[in-house]
Amino acid sequence: MGWSLLDESEQEFFNRMQMNAAREHRDHVEGARYDDVRERHAAEIEDMRQNDLSEQYFHDECVRAQALGMLETDDTGMPDLTEYYNYLIRLDEYSTRQYE
Numbered sequence: 001m002g003w004s005l006l007d008e009s010e011q012e013f014f015n016r017m018q019m020n021a022a023r024e025h026r027d028h029v030e031g032a033r034y035d036d037v038r039e040r041h042a043a044e045i046e047d048m049r050q051n052d053l054s055e056q057y058f059h060d061e062c063v064r065a066q067a068l069g070m071l072e073t074d075d076t077g078m079p080d081l082t083e084y085y086n087y088l089i090r091l092d093e094y095s096t097r098q099y100e
Contacts, residue, residue, distance in 0.1 A: 058079075065071040065084035074080045 061081060061084070062071060062079050065079075065081055068084065068087070070081075070084040070087060072080045072083060
């Protein structure tokens, strides 16, 4: 009987408002329940991003070492940058002495 006071467009608007309120409530309840999942996923994404940056840095170091002819490989075939890092240390020590 209550709907008889509303025309069809008003009834449709009222139904949409009820559905929006129900959807907003559901999103709030489910969002609160799944906040920990979102936080964990965000942390995992950040870890992957940091890992990618680290790998990119290592790759760049290998490219620089190779350009200087200082890229060696260890027994397992992995890049060994010891000579390159020792060169960087010596270079830093040299430049520090120059400006003291």
